[in-house]
Amino acid sequence: MPRYxxxxxxxxMQRPETAAAVRRSVETLxxxxxxxxxxxxxxxxxxxxxxxxxxxxxSRGTYFLVDFYCSPNILDHLLNHLHRDVDVVxxxxxxxxxxxxxSSCCGPSQ
Amino acid sequence: xxxxxxxxxxxxxxxxAPRSAVLVEAVRGRKSRTDPVAKSKEGRIKxxxxxxxxxxxxxxxxxxxxxxxxxxxxxxxxxxxxxxxxEEEMGAQAELRAxxxxxxxxxxxxxxxxxxxxxLKARVLRIQQEEEEAERxxxxxxxxxEQEQQEFIRQKEEEILKLQEEAKNFVTLENLxxxxxxxxxxxxxxxxxxxxxxxxxxxxxxx
Numbered sequence: 659m660p661r662y663x664x665x666x667x668x669x670x671m672q673r674p675e676t677a678a679a680v681r682r683s684v685e686t687l688x689x690x691x692x693x694x695x696x697x698x699x700x701x702x703x704x705x706x707x708x709x710x711x712x713x714x715x716x717s718r719g720t721y722f723l724v725d726f727y728c729s730p731n732i733l734d735h736l737l738n739h740l741h742r743d744v745d746v747v748x749x750x751x752x753x754x755x756x757x758x759x760x761s762s763c764c765g766p767s768q
Numbered sequence: 769x770x771x772x773x774x775x776x777x778x779x780x781x782x783x784x785a786p787r788s789a790v791l792v793e794a795v796r797g798r799k800s801r802t803d804p805v806a807k808s809k810e811g812r813i814k815x816x817x818x819x820x821x822x823x824x825x826x827x828x829x830x831x832x833x834x835x836x837x838x839x840x841x842x843x844x845x846x847x848x849x850x851x852x853x854x855e856e857e858m859g860a861q862a863e864l865r866a867x868x869x870x871x872x873x874x875x876x877x878x879x880x881x882x883x884x885x886x887x888l889k890a891r892v893l894r895i896q897q898e899e900e901e902a903e904r905x906x907x908x909x910x911x912x913x914e915q916e917q918q919e920f921i922r923q924k925e926e927e928i929l930k931l932q933e934e935a936k937n938f939v940t941l942e943n944l945x946x947x948x949x950x951x952x953x954x955x956x957x958x959x960x961x962x963x964x965x966x967x968x969x970x971x972x973x974x975x
Binding site (some may be wrong): 688736 | 947
């Protein structure tokens with residue numbers, strides 16, 4: 659199965675609400691038959707520019723990274739669903755290439 | 769009236785045996801056939817030149833003798849030629865030569881057959897060897913393919929095992945809450961700075 663990565667930007671909210679939004683999104687994924695491999699957070703940060711979504715202006719957001727395996731047929735539905743979600747500022751799905759054994763180069767910090 | 773011959777017809781006229789030193793032929797001249805004879809030539813009767821009898825007799829004798837001799841010589845030569853030809857075809861030597869040629873021909877044919885046999889054997893051998901070579905190559909190719917297939921299967925199995933191992937860390941409905949909390953507690957930072965010497969700095973300002 660091809661492997662995708664969902665870069666999710668959520669509204670800057672309190673922790674339980676953020677958790678609920680993430681849970682909602684991941685559950686949407688899993689309902690449609692995706693296998694979630696890993697879930698990472700890049701923390702709450704200042705957005706690089708102010709984004710307007712669902713009639714709201716956002717300057718801070720929480721970044722999440724979900725990599726998962728799924729069939730290409732469901733991506734359309736998924737993106738549709740995420741676009742409708744009010745808490746989601748931006749959602750982007752990208753394909754993940756098969757990684758060759760990397761040389762000793764820079765990697766993630768933690 | 770008379771014109772000197774020149775050109776291709778000269779040789780033909782010479783063959784037809786003219787007696788004069790210069791070859792002349794009768795030519796029409798000014799008048800055509802239908803023109804009347806001239807007045808000065810009216811009663812002209814052409815009279816042949818007179819013949820000397822003694823001279824005639826002598827000449828006739830000499831000529832007959834000469835011609836006899838010439839004819840005899842010619843006949844002799846013709847007969848010689850014919851005899852030679854006959855001997856060539858039917859003479860004693862002819863049979864011998866024919867037999868020799870036949871023997872030579874037979875020996876050459878035999879030699880040719882021998883050669884053919886030899887080459888045939890060589891060819892058969894060569895073809896056999898080539899066939900064996902081809903067989904061997906095919907076997908080798910088959911073995912190679914088998915090996916590659918095995919290799920491929922092995923690789924895929926390895927990948928499957930790896931994936932199975934990693935599957936233990938996947939997110940499921942039960943882990944979901946736990947994983948979300950984990951993720952929220954450990955925010956990751958993929959930013960870094962690098963300078964021209966290659967020194968990497970991972971600590972950045974998180975806004």
